[in-house]
Amino acid sequence: MTHQTFDIVMPSLGADMRDGMLTEWLVAEGDHVNKGDSIAVIETNKGAIEMESYHTGTISRLLVQPMSTLPVGAILANIDLDAETDIGTSDETQPPEQPSSQRQDQPLAAPAAAPAQTTDTSARSAAGSPMASPVVRAMARQQQLNLQGITGTGPSGAILLRDLNKAHQAQQSNDAETPAISPTTKTTDTGANRRNQAAMRAAIGAAMEKSKREIPHYYLSHDVDLSAAQQWLSDQNADRDPEDRLLLPALLIKAVATLLPHFPSLNGFYQNGSFDQAQAVHIGTVISLREGGLMVPAIHNADQLSLNDTMLALRDISLRSRTGRLRSSELTDATITMTNIGERGCDGVFGVIYPPQVAILGFGRLRQSPQVKNNQIEICDTLTVTLSADHRVSDGIQGAKFLHALSQQLQQPEQL
Structure with a gap:
């Protein structure tokens, strides 16, 4: 039976989005997914977003390593569509995955087996500090968690949202009264938070400028x-x-x-x-x-x-x-x-x-x-x-x- 292979690309989550960081895969090669299933976590200046599949099929290849920042449209993975899937009936406003035959029109991403990805340096802090994305750091502040005490399960020990959730659950069941965040951590994260806010404000401004320029x-x-x-x-x-x-x-x-x-x-x-x-x-x-x-x-x-x-x-x-x-x-x-x-x-x-x-x-x-x-x-x-x-x-x-x-x-x- 012949399956049509489509490219799963970095989605555009709004007119103000230019790129995003793949922080976590929620599927593995060989997994079968239905249309609407969450397959990855994408971090943008809006926060961590669960990326959904636009088709039903089997994940054949994961082409990008987590903690990689790529532009909208970059290929992240391949999916083999089920034979009965009608690719012409998608009602999504977001463009669906593209057939592999159209890849020459898309920015390419290196395979996971030989990653040559661009890693967002904002995910890495000073020497001795844990590697975590701005969204993870922001959520850690909200939940009063010290990243130094969390073991990351991402690439190179990066702390992912799932690691944060486990730590938060553990903290809730702990009766200790010692604050979880030190003043030093707060000071470091404040700078990252300001950068993230500035990026969000710039993105919002760009979208609104386009709106006022083009829409009567x-x-x-x-x-x-x-x-x-x-x-x-x-x-x-x-x-x-x-x-x-x-x-x-x-x-x-x-x-x-x-x-x-x-x-x-x-x-x-x-x-x-x-x-x-x-x-x-x-x-x-x-x-x-x-x-x-x-x-x-x-x-x-x-x-x-x-x-x-x-x-x-x-x-x-x-x-x-x-x-x-x-x-x-x-x-x-x-x-x-x-x-x-x-x-x-x-x-x-x-x-x-x-x-x-x-x-x-x-x-x-x-x-x-x-x-x-x-x-x-x-x-x-x-x-x-x-x-x-x-x-x-x-x-x-x-x-x-x-x-x-x-x-x-x-x-x-x-x-x-």
């Missing part, structure tokens, strides 16, 4: 009365434990997801000179990282989730964005983005579209303001909602209709 934005705003929604949330949460309560951001996500199928020109991608309408609703949610920077993971099929499930999904991606690992699909297939800056005390935010998406919604601070109702002035809970959209795909009339429909939906939260 138009902007709309609308003040929404959320008095009924706030009261409804209060009633729903009255008998719930704190960890099970519904929060306003989940209600906003659910409302947007419910409406987007009726406004397809706001949900999709502008690529190669034309608009591709998304068949699913994957809402990217801007997550602020504690140490600076942003991540925008997607809640998949948000229009099919209940409000409770939306709240669970939001808690999950928020936690994994800050302390755990996201999957590559969560960073590549958002069909629209939402940013909530209300917790920072700002009344409104006009977002910059994240290409190749065609719209971004902004939600400001929930505040009390006077509104006229039935010829009387009432004090209402008010939220300013903004829309930034791509004029190549939609216009202000469509955008205004969407914001009006969203306002009506949010004033009837019991229907969500």
